[in-house]
Amino acid sequence: MRYSAARLLWEGLKGHKGWGRAWRDPEPKPSYDVVIIGGGGHGLATAHYLSKVYGVRDVAVLEKGWIGGGNVGRNTTIIRSNYLLDGNEPFYEFSMKLWENLEQDLNYNAMVSQRGIMNLIHTDAQRDAFRRRGNAMRLYGAGSELLDADQVRKEVPFLNFDNARFPIKGALVQRRGGTVRHDAVAWGYARSADQHGVDIIQNCEVTGFRIENGKVLGIETTRGYIGAGKVGVAVAGNSSRVMAKAGMRLPIESHVLQAFVSEGLKPVIPGVITFGAGHFYVSQSDKGGLVFGGDIDGYNTYAQRGNMPVVEDVAEGGVALMPIIGRARLLRMWGGIMDMSMDGSPFIDKTHIDGLYFNGGWCYGGFKATPASGYAFAHLLATDTPHDTATAYRLDRFRSGAMIDEKGMGAQPNLH
Amino acid sequence: MLIPHPLLGLRDAQEFTYLGDASLLNRPDGMAEGAAEALHDYLYLRDNPAGEHRELWFHEQGDRSWLVVTRNTLTHEITQVEFAADVARQKGADQ
Helix, strand or coil, rough: CCCCCHHHHHHHHHHCCCCCCCCCCCCCCEEEEEEEEEECCHHHHHHHHHCCCCCCCCEEEECCCCCCCCHHHCCCCCEEECCCCCCCEEEEEEEHHHHHHHHHCCCCCCCCCCCEEEEECCCCCHHHHHHHHHHHHHHCCCCCEEEEEEHHHCCCCCCCCCCCCCCCCCCEEEEEEEEEEHHHHHHHHHHHHHCCEHHHHHHHHEEEEEEEEEEEEEEECEEEEEEEEEEEEEEEECHHHHHCCCCCCCCEEEEEEEEEEECCCCCCCCEEECCCCCCCCEEECCCCCEEEEEEEEEECCCCCCCCCCHEEEEEHHHHHHHHHHHHHHEEEEEEEEEECCCCCEEEEECCCCCEEEEECCCCCCCHHHHHHHHHHHHHHHHHCCHHHHCCCCCCHHHCCCCCCCCCCCCCCHCCC | CCCCCCCCCCEHHHCCEEEEEEECCCCCCCCCCHHHHHHHHHHCCCCCCCCCCEEEEEECCCCEEEEEHHHHHHHHEEEEEEHHHHHHHHHHHCC
């Protein structure tokens, strides 16, 4: 069923009784050409592009819980393509272009809202670094603007401009950045993939791989054995646990990132604002809640909850940046588990096991990458060659020295 | 999170800096055969288990000792804390 204004009117006249379910709930078949492990944003996006763009229809997506129950439902919904390095910027800009046409592509309202992202500048050195980043963005067509303090003041007058220690001296702005309704991304991809013949199998946990002579034959699951020509793993947060079942160790640690939302307020924040002196970023949802977050907690964990010191740190960042936030009450807070990689960049690559492909290591930047990650992973699964924008995301880059370290932190995952 | 320091008792985890998996104590011999591969695995690859994890914490805002903390990554429960120096000495003695 296509969603449209006419359809809405028709269903409205009939009491909204004819919508039906958005995707099927099939039993797993004995085997598939491609099995994707992980029914989150990236796995579902992979299934969508695999079936729609690359014409591979015999596909299953296996999900341990329910689709969209992991990080795609736990992030702060920000999209942007404001990276510096050559390995990253074309990929994230490709993702931004896919976001811009996502709703037409999926026939689903994902509430893509390009309300702009503003990275604040507090020192002269930071202005130099941001100017350089802005130029790198322009080289790949992402667009960027460098604002001075007066221009920033005009747009967001409520910030604390004259903080003695961290005065606001300007901002790097990407107008095409913004936010997207995160759950709708998972649902939209799921619905589209399902319409193109993909089986979405929920409550199906992978318990092992059947690998013979260096080739993967299928997957053991809680719902029985499923044969597979190719297996794509997209389970960021739990990548190490799943790939360990195939005998692999990854350059990844799992860490928790907390996020927060305030009570609903009248419109105050026009776009996304990031504090350049501490780690704090904030936007306002369509319901009015201020959605914000900061640093990861910094120790290995699989518990989807964090500790109080980071809550304090985030609150301090918020109040330093915009003192008015001190009057808002916190409504909810939660945590998601991140694949923190050794250089802060992701992986979309084949493994040494024939037929086993890996997508992960998204650190805390996976949501904005969802469309391009799915597209590039589908390209890899369908053609056995990396997508043009994802050639740098190799698993062996630490061996070869071709790291993509945006922050220049080295092999210390909790600092990226 | 509170870490039971062997000498100082329960200390707030905020006093500590986290480094990661305690296997970082076992630095391979850089002059040995196949050292490049061994150092790659040592530096970049991690077990990253869900459950019991032995990890290095540095008491930076305290007595500046390195600790090996055994902590469950699913529950954050800490079951054992040792001085990293003792762990390393024991390893040397075992060899």
